[in-house]
Amino acid sequence: MAPDPIGLAEANVVKRIATFKTLHYEQFGGVGFAAIFVKAMLCNWMVTLGVVLPMASRAAIGKIVATYVPIFMFFAMGYEHMVVNMFIIPAAMFFGAPITMGDFWLGNELPATLGNFAGGFLFTGAALGFVYRTRTA
Secondary structure (H helix, E strand, C coil), X not given: CXXXXXXXXXXXXXXXXXXXXXXXXXXXXXXXHHHHHHHHHHHHHHHHHHHHHHHHCCCHHXXXXXXXXXXXXXXXXXXXXXXXXXXXXXXHHHCCCCCCHHHHHHHHHHHHHHHHHHHHHHHHHHHHHHHCCCCCC
């Protein structure tokens, strides 16, 4: 079989992923919005841990592992990251996926952005701020 010169197989994969990230959740209404929000919170928790955890190690291999594992986890679990979605969904639209700008922004980007902020702020930022706060005598 001849190789695919224009990447139709890859384009179809991108279209399936983007359709799942938008149209699949829209059919569930508020529950779909909440699902994206929670997946985005967990995603940015993993991302911020990938930034903070390497500070706990002095060895280079420890820093590498402490960065790699949380980032790998959020990819492997299919969590929602707004920056990743800013590439995947418009690329799928370019390849002909039946996704509108409203589907993109309201069906995914809004709940993913809010969830990413909440997850990074609450689970890592606020938690570390509480633990390492300045205490008065």
